[in-house]
Amino acid sequence: MPGRPSEPSDAVLPFSSQVDDPVEYTVRHGLKPPIFRVYVAWSRGNLLHVACLRERATPGAGEDDGSRRGEDQPGGVVVEVQLQGETRGASTEAQQRRVAYGSVPAFALLQGRKNALIAASRMRFSSSIAEGWQHIMDFSSQIADLLEKRKPSESVIEDPKLVVEPIGNDTTLRAAWGIVEIFYAESKAWVPEKLVDWLADYDGLLSTTEPTVHSKLVSLQRKLVDLQVIENDADYWEGIASALAVGWLDIVVKLLRLHGSYQPDQLDDRETENGLVETVALLVSSMPRLRPDLPSGKLGQCYRNRSDFVKAWEKWRGQVSKLDYSAFWTQCSHNQTREGLRNLLRIMLGQLSCLNELTYHWIELYVAHFLFIQPFTMGLEEMYSLAQKCIQMKPAVSYSGLCGILLGVLGDNTEVVLAECANKFGSWMAVHAIELLSHGNKESETMLREERYNLGGISIEELHRLIYAQLLASHSFTWQIAPTYLASCPKQGLGLLENLLSALPVQHYRVFLKALELCRLYELETISLNMMKIAGVYHWKHGRKGFGIFWLQQARDELRLSKIAQQLFDCIGKSISDDSFKQWEGLIELLGGQVGSAGGLDFLHRYRDFKKSLHRVQEETSSSVARESVQTLVQLIKNPSTPQRFWLPLLHDSVKLLNWRERPLLTTSETHLLLQKLQELSIARMRPDFCDSGLSPEAINAVHLALSTNLGRSILEDY
Structure with a gap:
C-alpha cells in the first residue's frame, strides 16, 4: 500500500528488502569523555548536525585550581557531518525517481495532444500526419533531455592527454533510449551517422568482459602520462587506428598531434615525418560526412545532398589514394610512424581486413562499414543483413540489452524491441518506448493496441502501463504519479485508480489532501466522498471532533452528522450548566442547523441564542x-x-x-x-x-x- 514501503506483503509489486551495509562516519568533536548525550538532526543538503554534550560535574572541595582548569571545557559542541558515502543502490533509486517524475509532464502532454488529434479527426477537422510526427519528436526530445547527463563545467585549460571521458553508471538507460529514438523518432536519412554519434557516447557499455575501442583508449590514456617517446609505442598507433575505424575523428587528430615530430627540440631532421603526420591529420579532419550538421568539437565536412556528398567522397578518396602512393614514405625514417600512418590510409580506403582487425565488437565493425565501405543509407533489410554478417565476423560471448534492442529494430520486430526494453531496462523504458514504436507503423500500432482475450481484454500497451503504474503505486515516494498512467488505460485504469486512492491512509493529512486533489482532477466524486467520510469518522474517534465534523459535512453524510448531533444532545442534556454548554458550543456552531431535528440541534441552537x-x-x-x-x-x-x-x-x-x-x-x-x-x-x-x-x-x-x-x-x- 502506498505510504508503507516497509511492508512488502502489502505492496502492489514486491520490492527488494536487501539491506546495505551501514556506512560509518567519524565525528571529531574534541571533547573529553564522558559524553553525556548526543543529538542528531538534518541540516541542509546531505549534512547532519551532531550535538555532543558533556555532563558538567560540580567541583569537589578537595579539587585544586589546576584540576579545575584542566576541566574548563565547553559544555558541548555542534559538528557538521557530510554524508558522502552513499550506497550505489540508494543513488540508483534516487536517479530512477528523478527520471520517473521528470517524464510525467512529457507523457501527459503527449496523451493530451493525441486525444486532441483524435477528437479533431472525429469532428472532420484536418489532422495532419506531420503534426503527429512533431508531437512524437517533441516527446522524444523531452525524454532525451531528461536522461541527458549533466556535464560539469569545462575547465578553461584543456588537458592535451585527455582522450576519452569515463562513462557513468546511469548511462545505460540513455543509451537504450538513444537507439529507439534514432530509428523511430528521427529522419531515416541520417541513421548511419546517428549510429556513429551513438557509438561515440556509449561504446563502453557494449561489453564489460570483452574489449572495446573505448576500453582500449582508456588504457592508452593511462599510458600517455608515462610515455616519453609516444610514437614508439604500438598501443598508440593501434588506439589511433581503432578510433578512426569507428569515426572518432577528433580523437584521431588529437592523438596525432601528440606525435613527437611536433616537438620543437628535435635532434634529427623530422620535417618529412611531421609533414606526413599533419597531412594525414588534415585528411582525417576533412572527411566528408553525409549529415546535416556536426556537434561542437567534432570534425568532418557535412553534406546534406547525396550528389554533393558523392563528389566530395570521390575527391577525398582520390587524395587518400594519392598520398598512399606518394614517394614521401621512402623518406620517412621512423618505421612505426610510417606503418601507423599507412594503416590509417588503408582504413580510410575501406579495406575490410583492417577494419575487422581494429574493431572488437560487432557494432563497431557495423559502424565502420557505414563510414568507409558503404556510406549511403540503406533499408532495414539490408542493414539487418549487414548486422548478421558483422556478428558472424565478430561473435560475442553474451549480448547486452543494447544489442538486443538494436537487432530487434533492424529486424523490424517490435515484440523483440519491447521485450528487451522491459526485461533489461524496466517498465519505465517499455511504457515510454511504446509511444515511439506505435507511431507511423500500422502493424506495430495494431499489435500494441489490439485488445487481447488472453490479457483480460486489454492491449499490450495498456498492460505495460498498468504494470508500471502499479510499480509506482507500491512506493511511498512515487504513488502520486501513478494516476497519470492509470488514467491513460481505458479498460482497467480507472478501476485500479479508484482502488489506489481508496487504500490511501487518511491519517496522513498531506497524503489525504493529495488524494482529494487527484479525485477532483479525474472526476472521482464517489471516491472523494467516501474518503472524506472515512476521514471524518477517524478524526472524530481520535478526539479531533471539529475536524471530524468538517469532513463529514464536506462528504454530506447526513446520517453520521445526525448521530453526532444526538450524541451532543445527550451529553449536554445530562447537565445543561454553562460550563458543559461552553464545552460543546463550538461543535454545535460547526454542525449548523441544517442537520435536522433528529439530533435535537434545533433546541441547542435556540438555547445558544437564549444564553446570548x-x-x-x-x-x-x-x-x-x-x-x-x-x-x-x-x-x-x-x-x-x-x-x-x-x-x-x-x-x-x-x-x-x-x-x-x-x-x-x-x-x-x-x-x-x-x-x-x-x-x-x-x-x-x-x-x-x-x-x-x-x-x-x-x-x-x-x-x-x-x-x-x-x-x-x-x-x-x-x-
Whole structure:
C-alpha cells in the first residue's frame, strides 16, 4: 500500500528488502569523555548536525585550581557531518525517481495532444500526419533531455592527454533510449551517422568482459602520462587506428598531434615525418560526412545532398589514394610512424581486413562499414543483413540489452524491441518506448493496441502501463504519479485508480489532501466522498471532533452528522450548566442547523441564542432586550423539540427576567403557559423514567415564586 514501503506483503509489486551495509562516519568533536548525550538532526543538503554534550560535574572541595582548569571545557559542541558515502543502490533509486517524475509532464502532454488529434479527426477537422510526427519528436526530445547527463563545467585549460571521458553508471538507460529514438523518432536519412554519434557516447557499455575501442583508449590514456617517446609505442598507433575505424575523428587528430615530430627540440631532421603526420591529420579532419550538421568539437565536412556528398567522397578518396602512393614514405625514417600512418590510409580506403582487425565488437565493425565501405543509407533489410554478417565476423560471448534492442529494430520486430526494453531496462523504458514504436507503423500500432482475450481484454500497451503504474503505486515516494498512467488505460485504469486512492491512509493529512486533489482532477466524486467520510469518522474517534465534523459535512453524510448531533444532545442534556454548554458550543456552531431535528440541534441552537440574550440583558439592562429574551424563553418552552428535563433549568436561568422591576415581561397567557409546564413536570415526576434536572428545592421554589409574582403583576397591569 502506498505510504508503507516497509511492508512488502502489502505492496502492489514486491520490492527488494536487501539491506546495505551501514556506512560509518567519524565525528571529531574534541571533547573529553564522558559524553553525556548526543543529538542528531538534518541540516541542509546531505549534512547532519551532531550535538555532543558533556555532563558538567560540580567541583569537589578537595579539587585544586589546576584540576579545575584542566576541566574548563565547553559544555558541548555542534559538528557538521557530510554524508558522502552513499550506497550505489540508494543513488540508483534516487536517479530512477528523478527520471520517473521528470517524464510525467512529457507523457501527459503527449496523451493530451493525441486525444486532441483524435477528437479533431472525429469532428472532420484536418489532422495532419506531420503534426503527429512533431508531437512524437517533441516527446522524444523531452525524454532525451531528461536522461541527458549533466556535464560539469569545462575547465578553461584543456588537458592535451585527455582522450576519452569515463562513462557513468546511469548511462545505460540513455543509451537504450538513444537507439529507439534514432530509428523511430528521427529522419531515416541520417541513421548511419546517428549510429556513429551513438557509438561515440556509449561504446563502453557494449561489453564489460570483452574489449572495446573505448576500453582500449582508456588504457592508452593511462599510458600517455608515462610515455616519453609516444610514437614508439604500438598501443598508440593501434588506439589511433581503432578510433578512426569507428569515426572518432577528433580523437584521431588529437592523438596525432601528440606525435613527437611536433616537438620543437628535435635532434634529427623530422620535417618529412611531421609533414606526413599533419597531412594525414588534415585528411582525417576533412572527411566528408553525409549529415546535416556536426556537434561542437567534432570534425568532418557535412553534406546534406547525396550528389554533393558523392563528389566530395570521390575527391577525398582520390587524395587518400594519392598520398598512399606518394614517394614521401621512402623518406620517412621512423618505421612505426610510417606503418601507423599507412594503416590509417588503408582504413580510410575501406579495406575490410583492417577494419575487422581494429574493431572488437560487432557494432563497431557495423559502424565502420557505414563510414568507409558503404556510406549511403540503406533499408532495414539490408542493414539487418549487414548486422548478421558483422556478428558472424565478430561473435560475442553474451549480448547486452543494447544489442538486443538494436537487432530487434533492424529486424523490424517490435515484440523483440519491447521485450528487451522491459526485461533489461524496466517498465519505465517499455511504457515510454511504446509511444515511439506505435507511431507511423500500422502493424506495430495494431499489435500494441489490439485488445487481447488472453490479457483480460486489454492491449499490450495498456498492460505495460498498468504494470508500471502499479510499480509506482507500491512506493511511498512515487504513488502520486501513478494516476497519470492509470488514467491513460481505458479498460482497467480507472478501476485500479479508484482502488489506489481508496487504500490511501487518511491519517496522513498531506497524503489525504493529495488524494482529494487527484479525485477532483479525474472526476472521482464517489471516491472523494467516501474518503472524506472515512476521514471524518477517524478524526472524530481520535478526539479531533471539529475536524471530524468538517469532513463529514464536506462528504454530506447526513446520517453520521445526525448521530453526532444526538450524541451532543445527550451529553449536554445530562447537565445543561454553562460550563458543559461552553464545552460543546463550538461543535454545535460547526454542525449548523441544517442537520435536522433528529439530533435535537434545533433546541441547542435556540438555547445558544437564549444564553446570548441573557448576557445582553446583564450588559445593557434594557427592557426591550429583556422582552426579547423572554420571548426566546417562551419559544423554547413551547417548542416540542425541547425535552422536559430542560424546562426547570431554563426557568431558573430566567428568574431575573420574571422579577423584572420596571414591568412584568410576561403576559397573563404566557405566565399561565409556564405554570402549566410546571404542573406537567410535577405529574411527570411520578414516572419511573423521569430525569431530574438536579436543581435544589430552594431553586425550584424561587421559580414558583417568580412565576406567581409575575402572574399577579401581569393581571394588575391588564386592568
